[in-house]
Every structure is written in C-alpha cells, then in structure tokens.
Amino acid sequence: PVANPQTASELLHMAVALAHPENGKVIALIVSTGTMENEASAIEELQPVIDELEEEGHSITLETVSSTSIARGILDAAREQGADLIILGIRQPSRGQVILGTVVENVIATAPSDVLIYRSSSQDNVDIKRIVIPVDEVLQAQSAARTGIRLARRNNLRIEAMYVQPRYRSQYEGLAYIERT
Secondary structure (H helix, E strand, O other): OOOOHHHHHHHHHHHHHHOOOOOOOEEEEEEEOOOHHHHHHHHHHHHHHHHHHHHOOOOEEEEEEEOOOHHHHHHHHHHHHOOOEEEEEOOOOEOOEOOOOHHHHHHHHHOOOEEEEEOOOOOOOOOOOOEEEEOOOOHHHHHHHHHHHHHHHHOOOOEEEEOOOOOOOOHHHHHHHHHHO
16 A cells, blocks of 8 residues: 555555565555545645556555445455555654554554555665574564565575574574574
8 A cells, every 4th residue: 555655666666576476466555535636635645656656667556445444445456456465654763663553553453364564764865785684483573574585685685583582592592493494
C-alpha cells in the first residue's frame, strides 16, 4: 500500500529490490475509503514515482481498491492477488517511541503472507550499505533472514548475522547456531 507520495518512492524501491527479477510482480496499492476525487488525487501524485521506476526498468502495477477500512482493503487485495509479501511503511518514532498504528496492527494480525514493516532513515536518500539479520529459532526470524538475504543479493551487499544469547552460554554456541542457520 502506498498512501503517502513522500514515502511511496522508498517503499516501491524496497518492493522492486525484493521482487523476483524475472517473474516478480510489484503492485502499488491505493486503498480508498472516501470519494473518487481523493482516489484520483492520490493516483495523480503517485504516477510520477511509478513512471520513474518504470523508466529504470521495473514493472509496477498501480491498483486502487475501495473498502470500508484501509486495513481491510490491504488484506482483501493481498488475498486476491496472492501476495507473498506486504510492505507497510511506518512513521519516524516520536520521542523515542515507535507507534505502529491500527492499520499496521490489523494487517499484521491477519495477513495471508509475510509482512515487512519499513521505516526509513531520518536522513534523506540513504542507500542501504549494511544488512544485519537477527537470527534465532522462531519462524519470523527465518522469514526475516530470507528477506534480508534477497535484499543483500539484489544490492550486492554482505550480510552480518547476529545471535543474542544469554551470558551463561558460550560464544561458540551462538556462532554454531548462526552457521547452522
């Protein structure tokens, strides 16, 4: 979903970096809960961003969906399209607190696929130079690792794996776990 033209470019760049180069499909989704004028205005603001990415050789489809809520529209579109990944942007933290918001929380709770939460750097136009992947036994960490690996491969970056462990365990146990993973 792309609701904010100021952050749409970063979200869409992340999407094209993670999509399969040959048969991946990126859908820029606008969810409308109001009038057609609002929808037309959003399309008009986002079209230059999509045109720029298409000029770079990326295939992006701009779709709109009307729904009773933003979260419902995102979830319905993800199911209809058979999405493998939903990328949601969140705002910069305010006073050190990250607030996901009800849309993000509702999508995460019932998404039919993996969900990537993306918060851009506070600096403008920062390219990704380093990828650190936290590694542990949970399924979400494995999914995050796969996503990090895809992103690193597409950007020709080295991956750093990190395993946080209790003090009573040997450092070698953590290193062995990283190696196995």
